Amino acid sequence: MLIGMFDSGAGGLNVLNACKKTVPRARYLYLDDSAHCPYGNKPKEEIERIALRNAKLLFDAGCDVIVIACNTATAAAATLIRKTYPDKAVIGIEPAVRPALSSVGGKVLLLATPITAGLRKYPDRVIVGAEETLAAEIEAAYPNAEKLEALAEKTLEKYSGYEAVVTGCTHYAYLIPYIRAPVFDGADGVARRLKAVTDKLTGG
Ligand code: DGL
Numbered sequence: 298m299l300i301g302m303f304d305s306g307a308g309g310l311n312v313l314n315a316c317k318k319t320v321p322r323a324r325y326l327y328l329d330d331s332a333h334c335p336y337g338n339k340p341k342e343e344i345e346r347i348a349l350r351n352a353k354l355l356f357d358a359g360c361d362v363i364v365i366a367c368n369t370a371t372a373a374a375a376t377l378i379r380k381t382y383p384d385k386a387v388i389g390i391e392p393a394v395r396p397a398l399s400s401v402g403g404k405v406l407l408l409a410t411p412i413t414a415g416l417r418k419y420p421d422r423v424i425v426g427a428e429e430t431l432a433a434e435i436e437a438a439y440p441n442a443e444k445l446e447a448l449a450e451k452t453l454e455k456y457s458g459y460e461a462v463v464t465g466c467t468h469y470a471y472l473i474p475y476i477r478a479p480v481f482d483g484a485d486g487v488a489r490r491l492k493a494v495t496d497k498l499t500g501g
Pocket residue numbers: 304305308309333334335336337338366367368369370410413432433465466467468
């Protein structure tokens with residue numbers, strides 16, 4: 298079983314790692330589309346075009362399943378990719394807002410790209426932090442721990458009054474070690490979904 302994944306760079310590697318732990322026997326093909334980074338402040342139509350091209354590359358390469366390892370591409374283009382490939386399994390990562398809301402009684406800070414922040418409606422208890430440049434800054438800083446820590450500090454000092462943080466962009470997972478609040482990330486949920494899909498496809 299060959300699993301294809303894409304993101305606008307290094308962010309999706311966090312999803313890849315979670316999937317490899319949960320579905321270790323599959324083979325993985327990771328498309329690092331840093332040439333188009335950042336996705337998150339491009340028009341929806343442009344993200345659709347880029348994401349569809351990535352999906353085609355992965356399916357043409359023989360992938361059985363595609364994981365959109367990018368919240369932005371999922372929000373903007375998952376519907377179109379699924380419509381274009383109705384017989385294929387396409388899994389998309391989404392911000393783990395629901396688990397965060399069920400685990401704390403107060404407000405939850407969702408950090409996401411402008412596209413992910415803008416294309417969906419979120420409950421009142423969610424403080425929506427639309428970050429224009431953070432994904433590109435993390436892409437440039439990765440894997441330098443000091444620079445990533447400085448980015449986490451600079452970002453979080455803008456917000457207050459939250460009890461938990463949702464990393465709604467796969468790049469932001471690199472900031473998790475520096476966030477002093479419970480963090481909810483979508484990677485493990487995607488990995489569980491991938492296991493269910495691959496078990497079904499292999500009859501396992
Ligand atoms: N890593 C992507 C996400 O999960 C997008 C980052 C970007 O290119 O803006 O949203």
